[in-house]
Amino acid sequence: MNEISELKKQIQRLSILTDCRKVIMRSTDEKAMLDEFCNIIVEKIGFPLVWIGYKENTSTKEVKVVAYRGFTDEYLKSVKITWGDDLYGSGPVGTCIKKRMPQVYNIHDELFQPWKSIAERQNFRSIASFPLQKEDDIIGAISIYSPEENIFQENEIKFFENLANDLTFGILSLREVKNRIKTEQSLRDSEGRMVQAQNLAQMGVWEWDIKTDSVIYSDEMFKIYGINPSKFTGKGSDYFHFTHPEDAERQMENTNKLIQRTKEHFQKTGEMSQIIPDPKEFRIIREDKSVCFVKGDAFVVLDEFGEPKKMVGILQDITKQKIAEIALKEHENSLRLAKEEAERANRAKSIFLANMSHEIRTPMNAVIGFADLLSNQVSDPIQEEYIKSINSSGKLLLNLINDILDLSKIEAGKVEIHSEMIDIFSVLNEIEKTFSLRAYNKNLNFSMNLDSNLPAYIEIDELRLRQILTNIVGNAIKFTENGSVAMSVRPEFLEHKDFINLKFSIEDTGIGISESFLNQIFQAFKQQEEQDSKKYGGTGLGLAITKQLVNLMNGEIFVKSETGKGSKFTIIFYEVKINKNIVHLPKTIQKKVGNVVFNNAKILIVDDVEPNRMLLREFFRKQNIEITEAENGQVAVHLAEQNHYDVILMDLRMPIMDGYQAVELIRRIEHSKNTPIIAITASIFHENLEKLRIFGFSGYLKKPVQKSDMFREMMKFLRYQNRDI
Template sequence: MNRYLRYIIPVVFIIAVLLIVFLQFISNRSINRLVNGNEEMLNGFEINNTLRNLQNGVLTMESKVKGTVIRGAEINDGHIANEISSLNKMLDSLYKMPGSNLILPQLAMLRDLVNRKINTDTQILDTFRLSGKVFAENIVKSNKDKQLTDSIRFVCNQIDGLHRNKVIAAMKEADYNGLQAKTLGRIIAIIAILASLFTFTYIAFKVKEQQKLIDRLNISEKKANTAVKIKENFLSNMSHEIRTPMNAILGFTALLYKKQMDESSKEYLQAIKVSGDNLLTIINDILDLSKIESGMMRIEKAPFKIREVINTIKDMLSNKAVEKNISLQIKSDDNIPEILEGDAVKLTQILVNLVGNAIKFTSKGMVSVQLLNKGFQKHNFLLGIIVSDTGMGIEKMQQTQIFERFQQADDTITRQYGGTGLGLSIVKDLVQLQNGTINVESEIGKGSSFILSIPYTISRMQTHTTAPFTGQTGNPFIIFENKRILIAEDNEINQLLLKHLLKEWNLDYDIALNGNEAIELLTQKNFDLILMDLQMPEMDGYTATKHIREVMHLKIPIIAITAHAMAGEREKCMGFGMNEYISKPLRETELLNLILYFIGKQTTEMPNVMKRNTIPQFSFAYIQLDYLKELSQGNIAFEKEVTSQFIEALPNALSVIKSAWECNNLEAIRQQAHNFKTTISIFGLNEKLNPWLDYLEQGNLSQELFTLYFNPLHEFCSKALDEARQFYQSFS
């Protein structure tokens, strides 16, 4: 009986579980449909309420406008503006409601009608204000206002009708799904009870057997843990107890070296020192191995200068290289950041081990350490290190074994050179603890190369040659003498801005429209600094910088300029060899500080940037003049020229985007949308227009979505252009 029970009960249990899962799946689907139906009903009610409020708002505004005209009362612009703002908010809320994508044509028509209604009422008020009551009443009597109101009511009813049908269908489906979920719930409960009765006996039987097994496993686990702890404690205690007297032996040996003694005594003392050093190395390896195995090895993160670490390694091991009459060379890519963040102690330990081994196994020739820029890995800078030697080499079959514990390439190596075979194993563990990789390439008789890649964070504490300009009269000031800047920028407005600032700071400059032109100018003239835009035609800033560093081998400071302000952008720029990074829109003080870092000179004379007068501000509804005034500081000619270029560039940019869409050229749309952000920044339009531009630059566009994003962008820009023309006329 027990034998059959062992098979029957699991089968019944599995069938019951599968049945419950199946019924639960169906039940959940019904419940989800019920919830979705309720949400659709709520959304329908919300849309209905918003449409009703919208119609009431339209009627209220119409009533206020007509009342003002009929009574001949004073126009209250504040009330009218509030009504218009309320209508726009209600329209925006309709676009954001769930399911609005199904009625986008109706919503677009409704927005157009409401805007026309607003324009008509505004026209009535303007006519009343400028021409008088009679002319305003004539517009009212034309019934244009009433026709728009009726059209708005018709579209609202049309939208409401669409959603009412959805709500009715959702209510019916909700009733059905609710009943189905209730029935399935009862069935699941009955099956669960039956399955429980069948399985209770089996579970009780298995619990007894399992408890016995657990008791036996607990006893075995305690024995195993005790053995592991004894091993760890033994290794740690013995390593500590041996290392303490060894440090004393080596310390007193060093003191004895300072005493006068005969050659025989010096020979004995040297033997003691060499043996002590070897023994201490073995002890340290054992202690590190114990820490790694017990999980006690921790990776710290702190800023460190990578080249100082390499120079320290060279200082530590150069004597050993000299003793063997071999060369120890250090090489480094120029585009490696000066300061990284990571565990410098672990890196030093890795390099001491690898370089020490290279010197040990090299009888003639050289040992080299090379630092490489290997790009980025998940926003971290990837540092490459190659430790090469011209030593004995390692056979192909043995290259996979040397990173294993207590393994060396050959038994004769242990007899000839000594060692425990732990060094490379510990190196590999330390590299992997830092999320890095290590590999070896070797050929017998020619030498070996150990290739490492370790990710580090680029520290913001990069060193610079000059303190930043503070803008305070109590500090020394900084000016430029005989300095020339190369501007690599394709946007005309940004070129004009940079030319204005550099002229004001007495800096000479040349302009390149793309990376190719920048490289060509670098072959013709000497420059002290480059302002490099990242997004340019033909050759972008990244490619140009890579060519300047790797092909032309120029160390000229490069400051990246970009409209992107995304996480990791600065690290990416510095990984390509740029020295600093600034995002658009450019701020005068920030740009000046960066230039001063690299080519500034202290003086007691106050620079022009300090000698400014306060300029009165203008106010417009769309364009903002704060940024322009901040840059111009009262230079009317500069303001006029920038405004002229803005008036010319904006319609052209909109035309290019529209033409690109008609030609299905998505890449041109994205490029133009990106450049558009620089064009509009001078008049402070980024905050309002960037959401639409981001969609055009990054979104998956369809005809419907393009119209949705481009039309309001075009409308807003048209109004901004009108204000820009008014501002331009103020100069005459």
Template sequence: MSVYLDAPVHLTITSATTRRTTSKNYTESIEIQWPDGSSYGFLTIEHSPQGHDEQTHQLKALKMQIEADLKVEFEQSSKPTSPTIDSYQSLQRTLQTSLEANNEGVLLLNPTGDIIHYNSQLTKMWKMEPLIESGASAEELSDFVESQLINSSLVLKSHQKKFQQYDERKQIDTLYLKDGRIFKRTYLPVIEQEHTIGMVFSYRDITPEQQTKQELREKTNILDTIFDQAPIIMMLVDEHARIEKVNKPGIELSRFGPNSDAIGKLVGDILHCVNAYPNICGTSDACHHCAVRQTLNRTVQTGNGQHKIEGTMQINEGSGTITRHVLVSSTTIQTSTEKKYLLSIDDITERYLAEKSLSESENRFRTLFEYTPIAYQSFGENGCFLDVNNEWSKLTGYSRDDIIGHSFGEIFHTEIRNTFPKHFSQFALEGYVNDLEITLERKDGQTITVLVTGRVQYDNQGNYLRSHCILLNFTERKQIQKELIQAKEEAEEATRIKSAFLANMSHEIRTPMNAILGYAEILNQGITEPVHRDYLSSMQSSGKILMNLINDILDFSKIEAGKMELKKTPVDIRLLIKEILDTFQLKASQKGVKLISQISEQTPQLLLLDELRLRQIFLNLLGNALKFTYKGYIKIEASVIKQAENSATIQFRVEDTGIGIAKEAQTKIFEAFEQIDNQDSKIYGGTGLGLAITHRLVKLMEGEIRLQSSPQKGSSFFVKLPDVTIFNEEDEIEPRNQLAMDGQIPPDTTILVVDDNQANRKVTRGFFGRSQVKISEAENGKHALEMLKQLKPHLIIIDLRMPKMNGFETASSIKNNSQWQNIPLIAYTASELTAQEKKQYPMLFNALIKKPVERKKFLQIVANCLPKTSAHVLTPKLAENELPIFLSGREGEGKELIQTWKSLQKIRPRKTMKEFIDEVSAVAETINHSEITNYVQELEQAFQSFNIEKEEALFRAFPEIIEKLKTEKP
């Protein structure tokens, strides 16, 4: 507000009313008159649209106050053109009061530019109180103001500028202070007779206003950004669905280009609605189905609020029409003059289809869940039921309403109630349970057994959500399982009884056979009559056949009981096959049958196998083939089916041109005690155990055996051994047990024989012949313990199967007596040891002799168990010079034999072994010493009869034989 006066005093008043930036200001002037009607001046105010009435009221009040003061002055003076000093001072006080009441800072300058007045608000705004109190000059005040400004060039310095430098118009500029505040400065000239006679400056702090404007701009930018970047169509429309503003996704989906092209168009036009025609959107018959029109109409009708509708729209796309599912939201926006409507349109077609698919999937799952034949249950984190299906209700007798919200333990009997919390805690912690067997009591009281398998479902943070479990009714299977266990136990008991029977029969047969063969061997040394020797030979041959039959039965029993163990050693397949063929060569030649071998080049030289059992397989297959083949050939083949770096799958084939096997008989060919109907056992012989043992030995080696055969066209047996380890000659071989060949028995040795069988005692005594060994006999264990009180034997031979006190009990009693515990004990038996006996045997006995036994082996074991305290031997002593020099020196044939022996440590080819035996035999003839002669005879016999174990023991004992002969004194 400005006051123009014709007196020397000039007044400017600026209204503090806030002005709106959206409308223009305008100026209003009021004339001030003396009481006589002459003009004193004008009051001018710059109005804003807001607060117009209030400003006009203030202007009129000021006019009335000034004219009242002029009236007083007029009454005191006859000439109103020259007011008195008092009236001037009164007017000045009035103006000062008005200035102090103003909220804006005001500065008054005289024509020379000097400050004539400023109000207290000005000093507060510029923080000049300390300077004013200290009496600072106007120049100092101007400098202080300048120091606070960023745009200091706008500072008015009175001593530098004149009024003529300013326009004779109202001017407004903005001052920016360094502390962040913003002042709006308004300056108006005081003009008299077209001359500027003063200047009025007003300062208003517009910092809050600017901050508000800035916040408004920022919020507007954010809202505009959200509006434009929203992933759905957003439009500002009127009640007729005519577009006033649309966001970018809306433009992109429309057929129009820039935003301005869409303004004024109907919503249906830019959405390509099938029913949208120019200027008739919302009026066609189909529009009442339109989700956009429904939402907008509802919003318009209610007048406020927000409405959402999910529906469909028919959309033109290319030459066809598609249906889109949309979610439309409409909100009322009230302006000062009218209502607008904000439409948001979200195309939810994909979500709708996904939800529809999910709903269909859930329905299918629910149907499957309810009608699946497997009981299902679900638990919450507190162990209470969340859900069960129909099958669960059938299984337990409880309905869903009976159990939902209850824990598992609450529903079922006491045992489950006590154990369920522990099971559930472990289940929730580990996350799974597999085949947990529990017993439940149904609602009707029936007891059932179920298997529970379940998994825990967790959220993204690993927290328990729920569990899913299935229950399988195990009641019937549990009963079947019990019956199977009972049947298994009965079968095992039957097997045990059978094994015990076989073992007992074996013992009962071996015991008299030991006497028969023992006496035959003793007689063989003294009978010279050819006829008698022929009888004796037949008796020995028949005895050995019977022993082979017993061995077959025992082998079969061992395999059936799972007690046969394999001992793998390096086997030369080519050499083994050659040895097998050599064994049958004579008999095959007599029948006119040709023996053939065919081994592929890929077959490794050495394989880790149980040579004894593999040899047994080949002997059974070739023996069987030769038995039923009268002409043609028998061929054994070896080939590699699959080979890895360190192993190979080997297949052997034994083919013959014999009588063949009918198809119906092939299914039982590998069964025990079975012979083919057209093969008379009187003609071909045999027990029917050969192929059964072969079949079980192959299975024991983790292989398989199969047969191809046709009557009168021959047979082929295939044996496949998978993943057989290939042996390299550089690999170390585990050292084998060596059986020493000592043979020294002091002539004054006392031996106690404990055996309940008198014939066996006689045979044992006969083995010692006419030597000076003293033999004492005990009928049983108790008798032996009584005899030991008087007798001091050097060695005791104890039969293991005796009545009253068996061999183990007798040996234990002897070892527990401090006077007898150092006496060597030898176990003598015709039976197989049980597993428990195998553990006891090493702690009680020094050696084991199985009946029947050859005399040489018997004497050898006895000699090795005796303490080496005497040089007297059973055989005649050698005369001086009978041992050649090569046995006592380091050079000569003895050293060469030892070198040959060393070269045969890892593997002994059949041919090389035969050469070694011939060389030792030649040495025996040269020395003419019974010890070496007997040794080479036993080695030759073991070699020819394929007694691998005996051959191994004798071969390992060779250095001891040589060393003993070298050190023996004549």
């Protein structure tokens, strides 16, 4: 059935191509030719609308409708279409004219939104536009509208592109004829029109009398072959004499096939000729021995007995086109090689950054962890300040590493957005608590204004939302010395009641941003020159990361600012799903861990770095816990075979055997199948969590590990008591 269907399509295309070329050949009026062209496509295929638009070289850059056929003209009367850089130039027609290549849009494509509602009323589901151009001259475009989506596939696009090229040829031919014979009313016959057209298109015409082997060439044929008409022998065999030796046999074979096909057609229908467009490309060797690429087509005329009488054909010089195609292929190959090299470099960079992250986080785990422990044991004020300095410097370095890794993953396209239904008020409450204290410490007023219609539950990536808001609000407080920082949140309800546009505004009275720097504010590693880097610090990565995260979450971020008068950042997330039916979402209860005492338990600590094991051991020093240590996964497996542990704390990256290999083997031990195994890792992203689950980990802790985080995780698996109870 598919073969029959495809055959019908091919027959239909041939019919359309033949009819359209007949129109081009016989037309003397440009407008009438365009109307007929549209009419053939509508009648033969049944498209609801086909129209041709010419670009106007005015300041408004509008596209003027010059011809159309269809079931209604309401659409064309209702829409505005340009080929400029404005909103109305972003659709298929404007883009087709600007880029000079076919454009196919479905009705739901974002760039088609200005015309979507009007198109829906006409039941248009997909649109294809094809340029009317010859070399550097672009006239306009022919556009075809279909009631079905995804109707324009590769074969259809190529077919209509060829039709558009034929139409361009017809338009330019008629215009040239009109310009050259201003004083004449019209050309006297179609032969005269074709001669003019052939000269324009570098297309020659030839006629070969097969019985006498005599051939007639048009002037353009002599130009293509580069021969002097006075030296022309007039023999048909010269046609193959000029053909490149490597192509001659194939051309002879094509000629014989054409004759045979025409004979078979005569036997079936009695018609002495059959015109089926079937152009062939080949090479010729000109009189000066230069090689020329040509495209030719022909038809055979039979005598009354069904024998070949003559052949009539056309030949077009396509050397420039072929040279351009070769150059394009070379350029595409260069781009491909450059892309592959860039991808290799990106992979190498990602591996390097991942390794760097692990190597830096591992010692930082010990530095920050022991500083945290010492802060509870030191009473001397000077020593307390030393410890605070160690802690803050360590966290600053950690933030820098996180920023670099985040930016690297975003640029590599490896950041995935994971949206889930969350309690937005809970998130905003935590943001307010966090930054109210910071603002208070700087004598600033921090306020948060929530719209009364704000839905409680929205579907969004909570982790990334917190990261975005923390960055923007944190910057606002950091760069504000006097006055206030105000944050507002409001929804914009859409026609579809289950979705909103969610708008955040953060406004401050800080140092502001100079006008010259506003267009660079979201670039990586950029900080305005007036900013005191020693006073404010920072890497210049935060806003670059924020903007890219906002974009990934189907949003936009804007900034308005003036030096010395503060800044206002606006973030809009589009089409955010809401749920009005949720009454309650369970929240994680953050238990106080300061007074927790664990009952007798056995814990196995697995880490190749001694300071890390020492830190974890110190966490449990005052607890009723027996600690066993292993310096790699292999030792851990051996110990797990000999002993039963209540919890195993497992580093992921170790020599000899890593944590992933170790946990697989431990899970095969009968008495350790259900033992809680906690991963301790330097980096956790959404994609890693699923991997931990698959390998059999029960939970994870991210380096640098804090004592409070460790105890909260242990409270999930070990029995404990509170001293104050």
